[in-house]
Amino acid sequence: MVDFSELPGWLLLALPVIAILSYMVFRRSDSGSGQKSHFSSEYFKGLNYLLNDEQGKALDIFVKLVETDWETIDTHFALGKIFRKNGEIDKAIKIHQGLIARPSLPERHRNRVLLELGYDYLGAGWFDRAEGLFKEVLIHDPRSEKALQNLILIYQQEKDWHKAIDAAENLFSENPRRVGPMISQYYCELADIARAKGDISQGEHYAQQALRYDTASVRATIILADMAMASGDYQKAKTLLQQIEKQDAEFLPMVMDKLVECHHQEDESEALMDYLAQLEQRHVSLPLLESHAKVLERYKGQQAALDYVTEKLKKNPTLDGMNQLLSFNATNGDEDLRMMISGLKSAVDVMKDEQSAFQCKQCGFKTNTLYWLCPSCHNWGSVKPFACEPAC
Ligand SMILES: [Zn+2]
Structure with missing residues (x-):
């Protein structure tokens, strides 16, 4: 042989x-x-x-x-x-x-x-x-x-x-499932260029075209939501961002801060806490837990957030959860305890820094920057938030 x-x-x-x-x-x-x-x-x-x-x-x-x-x-x-x-x-x-x-x-x-x-x-x-x-x-x-x-x-x-x-477009009719998302990304590139030039209506037109070729385009939805937020239309932005759960739930952690901000601007704190609780039923995700804890702290106080994280941590002890708990405790207690907690938090932060925020699902490339076109394998839309610990 x-x-x-x-x-x-x-x-x-x-x-x-x-x-x-x-x-x-x-x-x-x-x-x-x-x-x-x-x-x-x-x-x-x-x-x-x-x-x-x-x-x-x-x-x-x-x-x-x-x-x-x-x-x-x-x-x-x-x-x-x-x-x-x-x-x-x-x-x-x-x-x-x-x-x-x-x-x-x-x-x-x-x-x-x-x-x-x-x-x-x-x-x-x-x-x-x-x-x-x-x-x-x-x-x-x-x-x-x-x-x-x-x-x-x-x-x-x-x-x-x-x-x-x-x-x-010449290849689209033969293979819409493969070519559609590619064309969609090109329209998103055009939308980003238009937006950078301040041409909002052109940017919106391109983002809509992107969604026409790929209804699951998270990127186009984020572009439209960002433009809605910039123009003060938080209701529209909120509705758009909530669609991302159905488009690709793995991207949810990326837009949580924006979703929280939209609810906050519309004075919808109760609706937001209900929404986060429902979201948690459907997806197990540490960034969601982190967002929920921050929202509880903002609207119900630190103790409510602390109770929530402690409860979650009992069920599922994780690095990120521990970090969250430490961040709440760092401001409590006497001087010695605060010093100790602060040291522990620094150590956890270093460990977290060693994790990448995003990873390509095709080639495994890890990065702290979100690339819509993977710089390693050149696939569009394959770089996603890194699903460490319990995945989405
Ligand atoms: Zn890749």
Whole structure:
């Protein structure tokens, strides 16, 4: 049995080429063509060069062979991929440019060569050239998913959200569940830009568009709620923020302070305490407990908050709960007790600081900043509040 982990890296990358070569040789052998012997010997020569890590010499042979049989073009694609993965982008570009320049290149292979060259340019960071090639692919095949997806990546990189939306809309009808949330995030980006410029109505329009493409967009709801709060419409903001529980309850801790503020501005302390108690029935979450305790302290006094946290802590002893309890006790008691509690609280704070506030559900990336586009795996909306201890 071959242990692949012991093979050198370049040979592992060359395995697809070797597999294609073997297939071509055996296919030719079966066909019984008169060129069989010459064809096979040339391929074996190329294979030999490849195994000796002499890709340049191997390529010279494959270039000659592709002219007599364009079905061997897969070896070029596989070699191009090897060069690209090895970081030898210039060599990959040379292969694919060489193919494009051949007048005999059959039309049926043209788009594939353009795509491969586009990947090379992306690898080299030449986005303009890559964009031109992917657009050329679309002229021949307007529904090319690969060309559209790569154009979207380029526009995302360039933060050209309008172009990203245009390209993504071509993929929407085929896969609304995957593409809808992506388009929604682009509209949220536009909404943020409009809001930063002070154009509230445009910001609201974009946020509504975001919700049209993804009704579960927490980001769009937060944008709309923030704008409502900024304009003093706390009822509207409260209604919007309460929708987040149904959209994605994991984001609730992020908006609790805003929800509390909306109730406070509307003088709805009783309704707020009822709402928090109901929320607690549906979700076990420490940030909710923390919010509830702060609200109790604000409206019913410190003892009520202390009783509430102590009761919760008895049922579920946790670091955050302990911290909350200490914060209430830090202002009570004699000097020695306060000093001791203050020291304990500092220690707990240090431990809490070592926890990240957010984590990507796709790749596990941890951060203290909320990114709507994960900087590690580049997924939209996968970074969520870190669910430590009892999860939401
Ligand atoms: Zn990620």
